[in-house]
Amino acid sequence: MTQDELKQAVARAALDYVLEGQLVGVGTGSTARLFIEALGEIKHKISGAVASSEDTKTRLERHGIKVFDLNEVTDLPVYIDGADEINAEMHMIKGGGGALTREKIVAAVARKFVCIVDGSKLVPVLGSFPLPIEVIPMARALVTRELTRIGGTPVLRQGFVTDNGNLILDVRGLQIVDPVDLETRINQIAGVVSCGLFASRAADVCLLGTSDGVRTLTAD
Ligand code: 5RP
Numbered sequence: 003m004t005q006d007e008l009k010q011a012v013a014r015a016a017l018d019y020v021l022e023g024q025l026v027g028v029g030t031g032s033t034a035r036l037f038i039e040a041l042g043e044i045k046h047k048i049s050g051a052v053a054s055s056e057d058t059k060t061r062l063e064r065h066g067i068k069v070f071d072l073n074e075v076t077d078l079p080v081y082i083d084g085a086d087e088i089n090a091e092m093h094m095i096k097g098g099g100g101a102l103t104r105e106k107i108v109a110a111v112a113r114k115f116v117c118i119v120d121g122s123k124l125v126p127v128l129g130s131f132p133l134p135i136e137v138i139p140m141a142r143a144l145v146t147r148e149l150t151r152i153g154g155t156p157v158l159r160q161g162f163v164t165d166n167g168n169l170i171l172d173v174r175g176l177q178i179v180d181p182v183d184l185e186t187r188i189n190q191i192a193g194v195v196s197c198g199l200f201a202s203r204a205a206d207v208c209l210l211g212t213s214d215g216v217r218t219l220t221a222d
Contacts, residue, residue, distance in 0.1 A: 008121060025075060033084035034084050082118060092117070097134030154174065
């Protein structure tokens with residue numbers, strides 16, 4: 003199976019986690035886009051969605067799905083999103099698409115985080131994928147120095163501005179042995195809006211696309 007077919011399979015499998023008559027939180031990226039396509043087919047069964055980016059909002063609305071402002075929402079049963087890497091503890095690197103801050107906010111409200119990935123995203127140690135950090139523009143140089151101090155090599159994502167008007171630093175060279183600790187440390191740097199490590203709020207379930215079918219993983 004191709005990577006796209008594996009993504010397609012997990013996107014469809016995620017429909018099982020969507021509760022009838024309820025809201026669903028929707029992530030960003032190519033796998034989330036396939037999930038939106040699948041969600042469009044059962045849109046009459048849900049009350050609406052919460053989007054993690056402007057792109058996702060546009061796509062949901064194009065499918066006739068009502069999109070709610072997160073501030074209007076008190077209960078979000080499930081959030082469904084892809085990841086750039088995930089480990090056995092369900093810690094993730096996210097933000098390859100630059101939507102990490104809104105993704106983290108929607109995930110924080112959701113009762114259940116379902117991560118949908120093809121098999122290549124499951125890794126023993128996070129960090130081969132450059133860690134995205136969203137930064138207030140005036141803090142770019144300061145945050146770059148601080149990330150270098152902790153052993154990373156930050157590179158400014160060229161020509162990219164987030165939905166929140168900020169910049170992304172992609173940090174290479176990190177072997178992330180303690181994701182919760184590193185997420186906390188990076189969050190403490192002045193000027194960091196959010197860090198692409200999703201460890202304090204990990205996924206609850208991972209639907210992993212493999213050539214043998216969709217595997218359902220939970221934390222070890
Ligand atoms: C966007 C994300 C995506 O979930 C992540 O980049 C994975 O994307 P894809 O499904 O295209 O592989 O975090 O900010």
